[in-house]
Structure formats: structure tokens, C-alpha cells
Amino acid sequence: MAEVPFRGGGFAPRDIPAASVGTLVGLVLLWQAGASLHWISTKFLPAPWDIARALYALAASGELWVHLSASLQRLAIGWAVGTVAGLVVGLVVGLFTLARSPGMAVVSALFPIPKIALVPLFIIWFGIGEGSKVITLAFGVFFPTVINTVAGVDGVPRNLIRMGQSFGLGWWSIVRKIVLPGALPAILSGFRITTSTAIILLVAAEMIGAEKGIGAFVLAAGNLYDTDNLLAGIVLLSTIGLVLSWVIGRMEKLLLSWR
Amino acid sequence: MTGSAVRLALEGVGHAFGTLKVLDGVDLVAEPGEVMVLIGPSGCGKSTLLSIFGGMLAPQAGRVRMDGAVAPDCLNALTYVFQDFALLPWRSVAGNVSLVLEDSALSAAERARRVEEVLALTGLSDFAGAWPKQLSGGMRQRVGIARALAVRPAVLLMDEPLSALDAQTRGLLLDEFAEMIARAGVTTVYVTHNLAEAVRLGQQVVVLSRRPGRVREIVRIDRPLAGRHIEDADLLAIEQHLWALIRDDAALADRERVDG
């Protein structure tokens, strides 16, 4: 008689929050150790400690806040404009036959364009000031938002909508109480993509004709081969990304607790 | 409880989905307060017929008539109970019931009172704040019933409401349904493929043929719902008769190719 061997293991990865922080801290420590032990030349790659000092100097001189606030403002406005427009268009395309095919055709044609390539065009249209930068971000955020919203609306179980109709709920009630909440998970996971898209476009737009902003700062540092400050700027961008992704995670926990 | 007394009739109803002829020349009458049960082999058009009854699908031929008095407190005359419950997962039990009252002119207090009342009636008072995902299948369908009763329907349209449940839960809910339907006095159209359910609830059991569905036979059971038990000899005899009627059709339907 043989014991029945166990075959049911694996395929169930778990999240360990401490391990994600631990990994990032560990990598930075390793990097610092490599620099301190002269395994990594700080000419080629500044040590974390140098970057931290550069960041501290920026904060102390007040320069940090000038760039950070300029960038965050553009990010907030551009993302919000693109998101709101994308949600509205996505909802219309998702709900109306008349809008569906034309809308999806336009979105599919414009979505793959690298938005960075359009920055000069936006500068001609909207001037070199804030307008062209915000529009670049909004434009980049708009398309993925439309696509995610349409997918979310399509994914709302048909039987729930029919339930609403059979109980005589009005059109707007069905949209507000059934379609939108049903599409929310897809919309929120789209936010993860659009926030990173927005950060990438922010830097690109700020590298073309801006005095203030993290993108402009990184470009200036790069032109001077000031790698400490260059990486300080990169660290700031990465931090913004981490914070936004944490915020979206909180929103999901809060709004989707019913799942 | 409700003062509605509604007669629901199909006159010469026929329907096809594309080239698939599903219903053909169906005439049916559910008298006020009567329970009509529809049985027939799977795919014969029972759900389609129920959609037509409730105005959720426009038949290609024939028409549906509703006659009689709808009570003044009725908010939705033709009301469904669904096989898959159709609860909003993002609303609590009370929220799911309240949903169907929110578009009405009821005051918030009156709405809350109605929600409370139907939750008590279906034994859900302790679950008012629960999410649907926290409930068993039986409890979810009780929410479906509570939601339907909250609008004080004149007609209840139930499409295999017990099919998604295990046998034990089904037995319990069947008796609760019988009691609630009898008490509310609503005209009811109840679709099932379970013959025990048919004889427990039906005052008129309509046997449909294989697709395209036609009325093959109507079996009347004149005993009041309250005194019935699925093991009663006369009900078992009717059940056997029904089985004899649909057996061959069911076997044929089972071997049919399903397209679309």
C-alpha cells in the first residue's frame, strides 16, 4: 500500500507587503554597499547617499518645491481633464449604438500614436505655456480611459440591466446605479495605467520648453552631466508613481469592498 | 395584502430568433390570483414566453393582455424573480430591495418601512446589512423574493427561481413560495423543469412541446396551495402524468444541436 502523493500545491501566489518594501530597501542598500566598496564607480552611477544629499540640498534651497509643485499641478490638471473626458466618451460609446463603431474607430486609430510626437503640434496649437503640456497629458490619459470604460460598461452583466428595466427603473437610474458601479473595477484598474502614462508624458512635455518642473530639471541636470541631480529627479518621479499607485489601491479597497 | 386582481393573457403568440422558430400560436390565460406553471423540455421557449409575458420581449406574432385592477400601492405590476437572483453585488441586502423603490414617489420613511416589512416577511431582517456575496444561494433568492414583494406586484413572473439551489434549500423555499404566493394573492407565472415544483405550486400546469413551443396540454389542479404536500398521492399521480407527457420530447430535445 502506497500513500497517495499530494498533487495540489502551487498556483496560489500571495502578497507579502513587507517583502515589497524589504526588496526595495535591500536593493538600495546593496547599491550603496557596491558604491562604498568601490565595486561601482560613482562617476557612472551615483550612490544612493549622493542622491539623498542632492535631494536634501534641493529641498533646503527651496528649488525642490518649485519643480515639484509645477509638475504636480500639471499632472493633476492633465490627468483629471483626460480622465473626465475619457469617462464621458467611454460611457457614451459603451451605451449608444450610434456612438459605438465611430467612437471605437477613432479611438483605435489615435490610441497607438506616441503622444510625445505630437507635443510640437500642441505647442503650435496651444502655445509653449501650460496649455500644451496639460493637453499632452490629457490626450495621453484620454484614450486608455475610454478603452477601459467601454470594456467596463460592456462587462456589466446583462441580466442586472434587464433586472433594472423589469423593475421600471429610469434610464439614468440604471446608468448611475447599475452600469457605473458595475464598470468601476475596470475603470479603477485603468487608473493604474493612466497615472503612469501621465507621469511619462509629464516629463516629456516638460523637457520641451519648460523652465520649471521635474522634467525640465532632469533635462538641465543631464545636459550638465550632473548625475546626482539627474537621479534625484528620477527618484522624485518614481516616488510620485508609488504614491499614486498606493492612493489607487486605497480607493479600490474603499470603493470595491463588496467584491 | 395587495388588492390587485389582474388577468394576464397571451393571444396567438409566436416568436423566432432569426431562423430559429421558438414559439408558435400560444394562447394562455392566467386568471386573477392564479398560479400558472410552465413546463417543457429545455430550449422549448419557456424563458422566452416569460419575457413576453412581462413586456421584456416584443413577440413577432400575437399579443399580451393585462386586464383588471392594479392596487394603488403597486409600484411595478409585472415583476420578475430570476433564476440567477440578479442582485447588485455592490449593494447590501436592504440596498438591493430599496433599489426598486427609489424611483418611486415613496417618502424615504415609507421606503424604509417597506424594506423592513419585506425583509421580515422573508426572514432576512438580521441580514439587512450583509453583502450578497456573504449569503447562501437560498438567502440570495429570498432577497430576490423580498425585492419582488416590495413593489407590491400584481403579477409575479418567476423563471426557474429554485434551479440554482441545492435540493434541500429548494424544498424549504418551495413551501415558503407557496405560502407567500397564497397570502399575497398575486397572479403568478412560474417556469420550472422540476415536476414536483409544478404540482406543488400550479393551479394550472401548462405543458409545452419541444421547440417550436406549442401548448400540448393544460393540467388543472384545483386544491388550494396551503394544504398541498409534494408526497400527496394525487399530486404524485399528476407528476407521473406530466412526466409521461414530456418524457419523449425531453429526450429528443436533449439530443438536439444547440446553435447560437
Ligand SMILES: Nc1ncnc2c1ncn2[C@@H]1O[C@H](COP(=O)(O)OP(=O)(O)O)[C@@H](O)[C@H]1O
Ligand atoms: N436572445 C436570443 N437570441 C437567439 N436565440 C435565443 C435567444 N434567447 C433564446 N434563444 C433560443 O431560443 C430557444 C428557447 O430559449 P428559452 O426560451 O431560453 O428556452 P427554455 O427557457 O425553455 O429553456 C433556445 O434554443 C435558445 O437558444
Ligand SMILES: [Mg+2]
Ligand atoms: Mg429558461
